Amino acid sequence: MDKCTRELLGFQDESLIFEKDRWFSRGVDKKNRKFNRIDGLYAKVPTHCESCGVLFQSSADYYKHGTIANKRVIQVPEYNG
Structure with missing residues (x-):
């Protein structure tokens, strides 16, 4: 995740770590609603x-x-x- 995307989403904590190419995915929940998913780690x-x-x-x-x-x-x- 780049710096601009972090700022747009409001992620200000530098302890949030996102993998370079695998941080974003899309899915469907149990009620058939679409969602966007951001995966990361909290390193603190x-x-x-x-x-x-x-x-x-x-x-x-x-x-x-x-x-x-x-x-x-x-x-x-x-x-x-």
Whole structure:
């Protein structure tokens, strides 16, 4: 995803990482509605556990501590212009 597309969509967080050629796709949901999908990763890992306060030395510690990486859905408003 290039800088201009990021600005148009309002993605200001530099921790959002998108693959070069595979970030955009189209699909159809269960109710036969068409949608556009943007796939990416959130690269910012917290410095400590919010529950117990243990400090994370790396992202590997983050996942070893029992945290499961969840997919996040960010709804982008439809625009037909």
